Amino acid sequence: MRSRMNALFDAMLPVFATLAALGVGMIMLLILRVSPLEAYGALWEGAFGSTNAIAETLVKATPLLLVGLGICIAFRANVINIGGEGQMIIGGILATQVGLTFTDAPGWLIIILAMFAGFLGGAIWGGIPGALKAYFNVNEILSTVMMNAIAVQLMNFLLRGPMIDPAQLEKASKIPQTARLAEAFRLPRLVPTRLHLGFLIALVLAILVYILLWRTTLGYRIRAVGQNPDASRYGGIRVRRRIVLALFLSGAFAGLAGAIQVYGVNYRMITDGSASGFTGAAGFNGIVAALFGQLHPIGTIPASIFFGALLVGANKMQRVVQIPSALITALNGLVVVFVVSSEIWRKKRQRQRLALARQAESEDDDVSPSAPELYPPAEEASES
Amino acid sequence: MSDNKLPSGHTRIDSLEMRGITKRFPGVLANNKVDFEVHAGEVHALLGENGAGKSTLMKILYGLYGQDEGDIILNGKKIKIDSPTDAINHGIGMIHQHFMLVETLTVAENVALGMPSSRGFLTDLDRVSERILELGKIYGLEIDPSAYIWQLSVGQQQRVEIIKALYRGAALLILDEPTAVLTPQEVKEFFVIMRQMVADGHALIFISHKLHEIMDICDRVTVLRDGELVGTKIIKEITKSELANWMVGREVSMTRELVDVELxxxxxxxxxxxxxxxxxxxxxxxxxxxxxxxxxxxxxxxxxxxxxxxxxxxxxxxxxxxxxxxxxxxxxxxxxxxxxxxxxLSYIPEERMRDGMIKDFSIAENMILREHHKSPFAEKGFLMLKTIAKHSDQLIDRFRVKTPSRDTKAGTLSGGNIQKVVLAREISRQxxxxxxxxxxxxxxxxxxxxxxxxxxxxxxxxxxxxxxxxxxxxxxxxxxxxxxxxxxxxxxxxxxxxxxxxxxxxxxxxxxxxxxxxxxxx
Missing domain, CATH: 3.40.50.300 (P-loop containing nucleotide triphosphate hydrolases)
Incomplete structure (x- = not known):
């Protein structure tokens, strides 16, 4: 009973944290002389107020979920993938090229091919830092960030040159974008809104990633390597290969997110010179969503929807109560800070319960030994 | 030097008594009306299997836990110890099994750590160093105050810990399995130091389950079992095997029978x-x-x-x-x-926690670490969870691993149970x-x-x-x-x-x- 209450409390922690963040946001709104009630009302309205709003929220959630799934895989292997942005871009570029090259092929075939191209593009862009880490001990945080920069410049080059929309050349306006994809190639819409098949694909993949991580030998190995590379080696696991694979897969999901962004939302690739012009910063926000979902693929689903709602709702809030967009960014930041902090709190609670349980186990233990004194909780150690 | 002063200049603890100490944890009675007593000039062993409650008792004495019932009486006066700071102020020091030293600092810096400087905002490391050398001379704990901790051997690091305690005025020292990390040679040197301290009027509490060491160095022994006091004896009046039986509560064989096996x-x-x-x-x-x-x-x-x-x-x-x-x-x-x-080929590694198992994996998952990719535990790349569960239940049963369930995270088990999991996995492969x-x-x-x-x-x-x-x-x-x-x-x-x-x-x-x-x- 007590343990169930504890579990419930833990699960609700992110929600409490969000409420606390909105509470602090309320102060900022008051300073700006805006009614918090009205502002948050607009936020809710914008995110969930109508079918359309909900659909927009889910559209925004789709790339977050896909990137987040990749993050779950990478972080479980204890490799940090900050390269979601670049991986999305490369995935988007390859997928777009598929649709622009084979203009006469049947739609379903192109969609499948394009998704695969996006998957592969992201995988390569993630796999390179993976190989660098595994075989040359290059820090993957640095290399994935650097790969982002390369991807952005590659995109800018391609969209201004080789891949530019021929119409833009004729008009001499030279907007850096590709030609529009044929209508047959668009991802089907689900309801009469902008919500597209990509969201369902992401949901199915979330379940598949869950199965991968906890029901297959491959997932066992990835998690083992992430928890303890030494013991993994001892267990016969080839640690380096798993590290490469984890980043490869992680990149692949981001690449797929890029492909889906092109085929489900934009129908072309367009750049404003920055990465987020294409990705909407999903490559970064996906990390937050995955962490919010406690690095669990299923948990990442509601987490992505939550952040999607925040993004969409904030837009509406900005329009309705006329506040600077900087406040929206700040509010998002607040939520992240509060949620991440609450995570530490949750872990601490867990540790305390563990220590208690261990104490209980060890002290009633008659013949078989236990050594609580071997592993004193950190708090105790610092006291003495 | 007056009668009740130690060579370090601090007041002696003539006697310390813990009377009727009871400590409850949720669902468990960790200490049940335990009496324990130690006086100046003796090494008093506290013996018991892991989980017998000796660690809890010492944590109460050092102020890490509060007792639910019972009194602590120092030199005939009842005292309250609410924190390690209280304990130190009363002259009680503790040497943890795992040293609490900052590797990148020097000996003097480690000793000074957490102590107010005699110069206010400025450090007084030169004075600390002098005092370290002085204490070193008195107790035979020679150590260079300017040496970095990482440069020192484990035995030397332990000396730093002792000096740290003495510097803070410890008259009574709790030594938590101090010999576990030492080589036989270092153990000998350590015993020399212990004898010196006792001769000078310190009181030492020696926690260990190495019986021969207790027989070697201690004057008296108190045995705990299941949180209860079994008794206190003078070492000279008890034999090693009596002590073992006393601790475990049943006959323990100290010799091993090697049956004839054809080579x-x-x-x-x-x-x-x-x-x-x-x-x-x-x-x-x-x-x-x-x-x-x-x-x-x-x-x-x-x-x-x-x-x-x-x-x-x-x-x-x-x-x-x-x-x-x-x-x-x-x-x-x-x-x-x-x-x-x-x-x-099976291998039980020395550092089993680090090399032999994955702490955050369940027991069941750890049981298949060697064979996770092979039938019957995996078919076509998928884990056969039912087979794995059955397998680990069998091993838990056969090797008497004490755990709430096979899904318990391995890292939460006690040292002995972890070794049983590793042993079970390595041996069951035949x-x-x-x-x-x-x-x-x-x-x-x-x-x-x-x-x-x-x-x-x-x-x-x-x-x-x-x-x-x-x-x-x-x-x-x-x-x-x-x-x-x-x-x-x-x-x-x-x-x-x-x-x-x-x-x-x-x-x-x-x-x-x-x-x-x-x-x-x-």
């Missing part, structure tokens, strides 16, 4: 093996030996003489720089760890060769007995066993032959009936008595 063919052949340490220096040099089916070959040596590297080189975990390893005639010298495992490194380190008498029984059962089944151990008693009790390693070299192999502690001790120091005799005769 089979050499299963493991190590020929001229060389391997480097992590620092890149040679750690195993031209090492040659065979292990036969049905024997336990003990490998004795002082800690850090290449034992770990030897085991890792054989099991494929460490690169072999020369020589070869044959398993049943097949060359496995440059095989990957997984390939060595495939050939039915290995052809088993390498066990320090199989009973950190385990208490009951668990040690159990592990030994399992190793002997494997021996009877015809497994070729190489047992690496720093515990001479263990090596001599279990081995058919004893190989001694020193600085990565094989000094010699002694049959069981020719082995004496003196002879092995000499060999562990790198001297082969037979060679010495031969060269002397020449």
């Amino acid at each position: 089979g063919p050499a299963r493991l052949e190590v020929k001229g093996l060389c391997a480097d340490s992590n620092r890149g220096t040679p750690a195993v040099r031209d090492f040659t030996l065979n292990v036969h089916s049905g024997e336990i070959l003990g490998v004795a040596g002082i800690s850090g003489n290449g034992q770990k590297e030897l085991a890792e080189a054989i099991t494929g975990l460490r690169e072999v720089t020369g020589g070869s390893v044959l398993l049943e005639g097949e060359d496995i010298t440059h095989c990957r760890p997984g390939e060595v495992t495939e050939r039915m 290995p052809r060769v088993l390498i066990a490194a320090q199989p009973t380190r950190g385990l208490d008498v009951g668990a040690t007995e159990y592990v030994h029984a399992q190793l002997l059962e494997q021996r009877a089944n015809g497994t070729a066993i190489m047992m690496i151990s720093e515990d001479l008693d263990e090596v001599m009790a279990l081995s058919d032959r004893i190989a001694v390693i020193c600085e990565g070299e094989l000094i010699g192999i002694v049959p069981r009936d020719e082995a004496t502690p003196e002879k092995l001790g000499l060999m562990m120091a790198g001297v082969n008595p037979e060679e010495e005799a031969a060269s002397a005769a020449r």
Whole structure:
């Protein structure tokens, strides 16, 4: 009973944290002389107020979920993938090229091919830092960030040159974008809104990633390597290969997110010179969503929807109560800070319960030994 | 110097009494009306199996826990200890088994850490250093105050811990398994220091489950079992085996019965093996030996003489720089760890928490670490969760692992139970060769007995066993032959009936008595 209450409390922690963040946001709104009630009302309205709003929220959630799934895989292997942005871009570029090259092929075939191209593009862009880490001990945080920069410049080059929309050349306006994809190639819409098949694909993949991580030998190995590379080696696991694979897969999901962004939302690739012009910063926000979902693929689903709602709702809030967009960014930041902090709190609670349980186990233990004194909780150690 | 002063200048603790201490944890009575008493000038052993409540009792004394009932009486006066700071102010110090030192700071800086400086905002390290040298002289704890902790050996680091406590005015010291991390030589030196402190009027509480050490150094012993006081005795009035029975609460066999097993063919052949340490220096040099089916070959040596590297080189975990390893005639010298495992070699690593299991994995998941990719635990890349669950339930049952369930995270288990999980996994594969490194380190008498029984059962089944151990008693009790390693070299192999502690001790120091005799005769 007590343990169930504890579990419930833990699960609700992110929600409490969000409420606390909105509470602090309320102060900022008051300073700006805006009614918090009205502002948050607009936020809710914008995110969930109508079918359309909900659909927009889910559209925004789709790339977050896909990137987040990749993050779950990478972080479980204890490799940090900050390269979601670049991986999305490369995935988007390859997928777009598929649709622009084979203009006469049947739609379903192109969609499948394009998704695969996006998957592969992201995988390569993630796999390179993976190989660098595994075989040359290059820090993957640095290399994935650097790969982002390369991807952005590659995109800018391609969209201004080789891949530019021929119409833009004729008009001499030279907007850096590709030609529009044929209508047959668009991802089907689900309801009469902008919500597209990509969201369902992401949901199915979330379940598949869950199965991968906890029901297959491959997932066992990835998690083992992430928890303890030494013991993994001892267990016969080839640690380096798993590290490469984890980043490869992680990149692949981001690449797929890029492909889906092109085929489900934009129908072309367009750049404003920055990465987020294409990705909407999903490559970064996906990390937050995955962490919010406690690095669990299923948990990442509601987490992505939550952040999607925040993004969409904030837009509406900005329009309705006329506040600077900087406040929206700040509010998002607040939520992240509060949620991440609450995570530490949750872990601490867990540790305390563990220590208690261990104490209980060890002290009633008659013949078989236990050594609580071997592993004193950190708090105790610092006291003495 | 007045009568109740110690050479360090602090007030002596003539007597300290804990009366009727009771401490409850949710659902558990950790200490039940325990009485404990220690006085100046004695080493008082606190003995009990892990989980008997000795650690709880000492944590209460040091102010880490508060007792639910009972009193602490110091020099006849009732006192309250609410925090380690209180304890230190009363002259009670504690040396933890795992040192609380900052590696990148000097000895003086570590001692000064957390103490107010006599110069306010400025440091007074020169004064601290002087005091360290002074204390060192009094107690025979010579140490350079300007040395960095990372430069010091484990034994020296322990001296720093003691000086730290003395500097803070400790008259009574709680020593929590102080010898667990020391080499036999360091233990001897440590005992000299302990005797000096006792002679000077300190009171020492010595927590250990190494019986021979308690017999050696202590004046009195208090035994706890299941949170209850079993009794207090003067060491001179009790024997080692009585003490063991007292602690465990049943007859414990101190000797091991080696049944006759027909010696089979050499299963493991190590020929001229060389391997480097992590620092890149040679750690195993031209090492040659065979292990036969049905024997336990003990490998004795002082800690850090290449034992770990030897085991890792054989099991494929460490690169072999020369020589070869044959398993049943097949060359496995440059095989990957997984390939060595495939050939039915099992290995119980020395650092089982770090190298032998994954703390955040469940027991069930840890049970299949070696075979997670193979039928029946995996089919076509998918884990067979039901088979895995059944398998781990069987092993938990057979090896008497104490755990709430197979889904419990392995890292939450106690040391002895973790060793049982590793043992269960490695033995249940029915290995052809088993390498066990320090199989009973950190385990208490009951668990040690159990592990030994399992190793002997494997021996009877015809497994070729190489047992690496720093515990001479263990090596001599279990081995058919004893190989001694020193600085990565094989000094010699002694049959069981020719082995004496003196002879092995000499060999562990790198001297082969037979060679010495031969060269002397020449």
